[in-house]
Amino acid sequence: MKNLLFLLPLLLLTGACTEIIDLDLNETSPRLVIEGRVSDQPGPYYVKISRTLNFDEPNNWPAVSHAGVWITDSEGVTDTLQETVPGLYATSHLQGKPGNTYTLVVEVDGETYAASSAMPPPVPVDTAYLTESAFMGGDGLLPTVEFRDPAGVANYYRIAFNRDGDPLPGFFTLSDKVWDGEKVSRPFRFADYDIQPGDQLTVELQSVDPAVYDYFYVLEQTSGQGFNQSPTPSNPTGNFDDDRVLGYFSAYGVSGFKVR
Structure with missing residues (x-):
C-alpha cells in the first residue's frame, strides 16, 4: 500500500x-x-x-x-x-x-x-532553561523544561515552543503513566531546528484530554521528532463523530514560561 x-x-x-x-x-x-x-x-x-x-x-x-x-x-x-x-x-x-x-x-x-x-487545568512550569546538548552525539543547545505533575490523576501534555514570538516547527507529547505525581525535568531536541545563542524562547505546556493526546502522539510518531517515534506510524484518528473527517478539536489549559 x-x-x-x-x-x-x-x-x-x-x-x-x-x-x-x-x-x-x-x-x-x-x-x-x-x-x-x-x-x-x-x-x-x-x-x-x-x-x-x-x-x-x-x-x-x-x-x-x-x-x-x-x-x-x-x-x-x-x-x-x-x-x-x-x-x-x-x-x-x-x-x-x-x-x-x-x-x-x-x-x-x-x-x-x-x-x-x-479542558484540563493548566500545570505550572517551574522553570525552563538551555543546556549544552549531548543527545545522540549532537551539539548545540537544548531547552529543558521542569514541572511537577499533579498526583492521583491522569495527565496528558502537548509541549510547543515559540522563538521570538513565532512558533517553532514541531511539538512533543508526554503522559504521566509512569511518573504520576513526580517532578519532571525533560530536555527537548528539535528535528529540523537548531537552537542558537540569543534565541528568545518560550515554552507552552498544554494540558490536553486523552483523545487529543492520542491524536498528537501519532502525529509525533509520523514526524520522526521527539521521544515517541515509530518505524511504522499509522494515520492519526481525530475526535470527530465522522471518521471521514481529518483533524481534531482541542480544549486545553496552558502554562507558559520564558526559557532562560
Whole structure:
C-alpha cells in the first residue's frame, strides 16, 4: 500500500505551524479537514477548515468557505464563529475555562460534524532553561523544561515552543503513566531546528484530554521528532463523530514560561 506524507498547516491560536498526516494514496477522494482549539487564554479562538487534494495534485489544500461553525461550552454558552479569511473562523465572545467541556459543530454542504473536548487545568512550569546538548552525539543547545505533575490523576501534555514570538516547527507529547505525581525535568531536541545563542524562547505546556493526546502522539510518531517515534506510524484518528473527517478539536489549559 502506497502512502504519502501531507503537510498540514495550522493557522490557529498560537500562529502558523506544521503538522503531518499520513494518507493512503488509494484514497483519492477529497476529505474534509477541521482543526480547532480553545484554551484558557483570552480569545479569539480559531477553527480552520480545508479539503485534501488528490495525491498527484499540488500540496496546497483549498480553504472551505461559508461553513456554519459553532462552539458551545458545558455552561450553555454558544459562540457563532465568523469567517475572517477564507477557511479560517474566529470566535467573538467565548472564553475558555478549565473544567468545562467544549463542543465544536461544523456544517458544510448540508452535512454536520461535531467533536467535544474537556479542558484540563493548566500545570505550572517551574522553570525552563538551555543546556549544552549531548543527545545522540549532537551539539548545540537544548531547552529543558521542569514541572511537577499533579498526583492521583491522569495527565496528558502537548509541549510547543515559540522563538521570538513565532512558533517553532514541531511539538512533543508526554503522559504521566509512569511518573504520576513526580517532578519532571525533560530536555527537548528539535528535528529540523537548531537552537542558537540569543534565541528568545518560550515554552507552552498544554494540558490536553486523552483523545487529543492520542491524536498528537501519532502525529509525533509520523514526524520522526521527539521521544515517541515509530518505524511504522499509522494515520492519526481525530475526535470527530465522522471518521471521514481529518483533524481534531482541542480544549486545553496552558502554562507558559520564558526559557532562560
